[in-house]
Amino acid sequence: MQVTIKDVAREANVAPSTVSRVIANSPRISQKTKERVRQAMEELGYYPNVHARSLANRTTQAIGLVMPSAATKTLQNPFFSEVIRGISTKAHQNGYSLYMTTGVSEEEVYEGVVSMVQGRRVDGVVVLYSRTDDKVVQFLQDSKFPFVVVGKPFSDSSHVTYVDTDNYLAGREVTKYLHQLGHECIAFVGGSQDLAVTQERVGGYKTALMEEGLPINESYIVSAPFMTTGGADAVKRLMSLEHPPTAVVVSDDMMALGVMSTLNEMEISVPDQMAVVSFNNLFIAEFSSPPLTSVEINIFGLGFEATNCLIEQMNEEATPYGKRVIVPHYLVVRQSCGGTAK
Amino acid sequence: MQVTIKDVAREANVAPSTVSRVIANSPRISQKTKERVRQAMEELGYYPNVHARSLANRTTQAIGLVMPSAATKTLQNPFFSEVIRGISTKAHQNGYSLYMTTGVSEEEVYEGVVSMVQGRRVDGVVVLYSRTDDKVVQFLQDSKFPFVVVGKPFSDSSHVTYVDTDNYLAGREVTKYLHQLGHECIAFVGGSQDLAVTQERVGGYKTALMEEGLPINESYIVSAPFMTTGGADAVKRLMSLEHPPTAVVVSDDMMALGVMSTLNEMEISVPDQMAVVSFNNLFIAEFSSPPLTSVEINIFGLGFEATNCLIEQMNEEATPYGKRVIVPHYLVVRQSCGGTAK
DNA sequence: TATTTTCGTGCAAACGATTGCATTAACGAT
DNA sequence: ATCGTTAATGCAATCGTTTGCACGAAAATA
Numbered sequence: 150m151q152v153t154i155k156d157v158a159r160e161a162n163v164a165p166s167t168v169s170r171v172i173a174n175s176p177r178i179s180q181k182t183k184e185r186v187r188q189a190m191e192e193l194g195y196y197p198n199v200h201a202r203s204l205a206n207r208t209t210q211a212i213g214l215v216m217p218s219a220a221t222k223t224l225q226n227p228f229f230s231e232v233i234r235g236i237s238t239k240a241h242q243n244g245y246s247l248y249m250t251t252g253v254s255e256e257e258v259y260e261g262v263v264s265m266v267q268g269r270r271v272d273g274v275v276v277l278y279s280r281t282d283d284k285v286v287q288f289l290q291d292s293k294f295p296f297v298v299v300g301k302p303f304s305d306s307s308h309v310t311y312v313d314t315d316n317y318l319a320g321r322e323v324t325k326y327l328h329q330l331g332h333e334c335i336a337f338v339g340g341s342q343d344l345a346v347t348q349e350r351v352g353g354y355k356t357a358l359m360e361e362g363l364p365i366n367e368s369y370i371v372s373a374p375f376m377t378t379g380g381a382d383a384v385k386r387l388m389s390l391e392h393p394p395t396a397v398v399v400s401d402d403m404m405a406l407g408v409m410s411t412l413n414e415m416e417i418s419v420p421d422q423m424a425v426v427s428f429n430n431l432f433i434a435e436f437s438s439p440p441l442t443s444v445e446i447n448i449f450g451l452g453f454e455a456t457n458c459l460i461e462q463m464n465e466e467a468t469p470y471g472k473r474v475i476v477p478h479y480l481v482v483r484q485s486c487g488g489t490a491k
Numbered sequence: 492m493q494v495t496i497k498d499v500a501r502e503a504n505v506a507p508s509t510v511s512r513v514i515a516n517s518p519r520i521s522q523k524t525k526e527r528v529r530q531a532m533e534e535l536g537y538y539p540n541v542h543a544r545s546l547a548n549r550t551t552q553a554i555g556l557v558m559p560s561a562a563t564k565t566l567q568n569p570f571f572s573e574v575i576r577g578i579s580t581k582a583h584q585n586g587y588s589l590y591m592t593t594g595v596s597e598e599e600v601y602e603g604v605v606s607m608v609q610g611r612r613v614d615g616v617v618v619l620y621s622r623t624d625d626k627v628v629q630f631l632q633d634s635k636f637p638f639v640v641v642g643k644p645f646s647d648s649s650h651v652t653y654v655d656t657d658n659y660l661a662g663r664e665v666t667k668y669l670h671q672l673g674h675e676c677i678a679f680v681g682g683s684q685d686l687a688v689t690q691e692r693v694g695g696y697k698t699a700l701m702e703e704g705l706p707i708n709e710s711y712i713v714s715a716p717f718m719t720t721g722g723a724d725a726v727k728r729l730m731s732l733e734h735p736p737t738a739v740v741v742s743d744d745m746m747a748l749g750v751m752s753t754l755n756e757m758e759i760s761v762p763d764q765m766a767v768v769s770f771n772n773l774f775i776a777e778f779s780s781p782p783l784t785s786v787e788i789n790i791f792g793l794g795f796e797a798t799n800c801l802i803e804q805m806n807e808e809a810t811p812y813g814k815r816v817i818v819p820h821y822l823v824v825r826q827s828c829g830g831t832a833k
Numbered sequence: 834t835a836t837t838t839t840c841g842t843g844c845a846a847a848c849g850a851t852t853g854c855a856t857t858a859a860c861g862a863t
Numbered sequence: 864a865t866c867g868t869t870a871a872t873g874c875a876a877t878c879g880t881t882t883g884c885a886c887g888a889a890a891a892t893a
Contacts, residue, residue, distance in 0.1 A: 151609075151849085153848090153849055154851095163872075164873045165850080165851090165873090166851075166852075166872080166873065167871090167872060168850095169851055170851090170872090172850095172851095173851085177872085178872080179870080179871060182872080194609070196605070196606055196609030196610045197610060197849080197850070198546070198611050198848085198849050198850065199542075199610040199611065199612045200541075200542040200543075200545040200546045200611065200848085200849080201542075201848070201849030201850035201851090201878090202849080202850050203850090203878090204542045204543050204546055204850070204851090204877090204878045204879065205850045205851040205852080205877075207878075211590075224572055224576055225569055225573060225576075225774055226572075227567055227569050229572055230566055230567055230571055231567060234567075237591070237593040238593070238595070241599070241603075246590065246592045246612075247590070247591045247592070248553075248588065248589070248591075249579070249589045249590075249591070250583065250588045250589070251579040251580070251583055251589075252583060253580070253583070257583070261588070263538070264538055265588070267493075267538030268538045268539060268540060269540050269541065269542065270541045270542075270588075403775075403778075406778040406779070407778045410777075410778040410779065410780055432567055433745075433775060435752075436745075436749045436751075436752040437748065437752065437779065437780070438751060438755045438779070438780045439755070495879055495880085496880065496881095497879080506842065506844075507843090507880080507881095508842075508843065508844080508880095508881075508882075509841085510880095511881055511882080512842090512881090512882090514880095514881095519841065519842085520841070520842080521841060524841080524842085539880075540878085540879050540880070542879080542880090543879030543880040543881090544879075544880050544881075545848090545880090546847095546848045546850085546878090546879080546880070546881090547847075547879080547880040547881040548848085548881065549848075
């Protein structure tokens with residue numbers, strides 16, 4: 150049997166309410182009593198039942214995580230481990246723990262979110278992806294439940310709090326970087342087009358081309374669902390063009406690996422015949438051959454900041470408008486683009 | 492305000508207890524009433540409060556996850572995403588959700604586990620790592636709380652349920668495989684020595700050498716904490732030996748990437764001058780250059796099976812002895828060991 | 834028709850905390 | 864000696880469910 154607050158009360162010769170106040174460290178309890186009670190708790194090995202507490206309290210000290218559906222292999226991207234590490238670090242610091250449901254289909258994850266919100270299982274939610282036209286975000290917004298999204302939400306983004314990288318800027322920067330290295334024919338290989346991040350990065354890419362006075366060649370822009378083909382199709386398509394590019398911006402390290410692997414098969418050497426730059430600076434970027442030049446976006450920080458915002462939001466009564474946090478990024482130059490700037 | 496069971500009861504003109512029985516789909520309630528109640532629930536948008544339910548029920552429908560401390564970068568290994576995907580799939584199928592605490596230090600994760608167990612926040616726990624002499628496993632065992640570990644627990648493993656790969660066998664097999672390819676000087680590069688998995692794999696490696704009549708050369712066996720050096724030291728050490736190996740068994744794909752990257756820097760070509768084989772068959776194995784020959788250990792399956800065992804264990808009153816599940820593995824031949832067997 | 838079963842539902846007591854309000858004792862101040 | 868004040872603690876209601884037991888009505892049996 151579990152040892153309850155009553156047991157402690159009896160042991161310490163006080164009322165349960167007193168024990169409760171000792172737990173909350175209320176100033177209304179004398180020091181002497183506090184010590185007596187604490188000792189009793191210690192002796193009996195008392196731990197408060199979280200459900201009783203949540204029920205009385207109307208608070209759970211838990212944060213819900215919404216992940217993309219388990220079916221999509223997106224989850225295999227180390228991005229998620231890292232962002233979760235950030236979330237859980239901040240959460241832990243503030244005494245929150247993490248709670249996750251998943252589902253195979255999109256509908257299932259939606260149902261999971263609804264029941265964890267309505268069932269009051271968590272105090273707030275962080276949404277780990279952003280897709281166009283998402284029911285989950287809509288729901289959270291409608292129910293006025295505290296939440297923040299990692300990445301840029303599409304709909305009504307002015308009213309939702311989110312933390313993101315300036316992907317547009319980053320896209321612009323890497324493209325310019327390639328131009329500075331002397332490349333004129335620069336392609337873009339991205340993931341699914343309905344991810345905000347892809348759109349932003351490609352947007353920055355195009356802007357940079359324009360700003361640098363380079364033509365925008367639509368056949369240089371390909372997108373491929375990474376996990377199925379590994380970007381192999383994309384590369385083959387690009388290389389079969391009349392004027393193949395000499396450099397490529399890849400929207401994700403994982404995909405860049407696939408791209409380089411395909412190039413390798415085709416005996417196109419990186420960086421000599423093809424420069425590759427990508428984003429996220431996952432730890433594998435360091436260990437690929439050649440090591441990847443990639444944009445460090447501080448994934449851990451994204452998670453950490455998001456949680457920070459969420460906690461703020463949960464503590465304030467009125468959350469008026471969405472807050473927007475941009476986590477800074479910077480380019481980490483390794484070897485996939487060749488030497489230093491010309 | 493939340494809509495409670497009483498609201499539904501009032502709306503449907505029944506007692507709260509009846510509503511409760513409808514939720515549980517008790518056969519004692521007539522079909523007609525059930526429908527009336529269900530409609531009321533629908534109309535009011537009722538969702539049961541999980542804490543009230545857990546409190547009355549003494550059950551939480553949640554499974555706790557114990558991860559290595561967040562400080563160690565171990566977490567970045569895609570292994571975890573994948574095993575969690577397996578866990579969460581099975582969990583979801585059975586109506587369980589996932590709950591995780593983390594901590595920076597080992598002591599913190601221990602405290603997290605204790606309070607989630609004693610606080611009755613979860614019905615069972617899956618432990619995602621196994622280290623020598625671990626307090627967490629000891630605690631769970633002492634409190635007779637349902638748990639299963641992924642990987643082989645050290646202490647008293649006959650009494651704890653675990654699911655694992657036959658790492659010993661796998662280590663043996665890959666070593667023999669290399670020998671079959673004609674290699675006589677085979678090295679082993681592993682991660683931290685106090686991980687069960689490292690010990691097992693190296694054990695299999697040694698056995699294979701013996702069985703094949705090859706000498707065991709202790710200087711061929713190096714272990715390196717991956718995340719700091721990426722195995723670079725290990726490679727350099729090996730290559731500076733009087734008789735450097737011609738093949739190497741690496742205990743993890745991540746590390747193999749680091750090894751290959753270092754070899755690449757040293758202009759030692761894989762597989763021509765050095766064959767590399769590793770374990771886990773992470774998706775990056777497919778996209779490295781050259782693609783890695785690796786042992787597929789079905790990480791998803793490990794998580795899935797573990798959860799399966801856990802659920803079994805939670806449903807039975809008496810869990811007598813530890814159960815042991817071995818998930819099968821097989822070698823996936825790619826290019827890091829050169830052509831096919833001689 | 835009387836008596837026993839069966840069926841469907843309601844009552845009220847848990848589950849283990851929190852918290853507003855009441856109570857008591859001690860202590861100065863008048 | 865009496866009367867506020869304050870400090871420390873206890874009482875009891877509450878949070879939203881579940882569930883054992885009781886109860887009445889209908890159906891089955893004699």
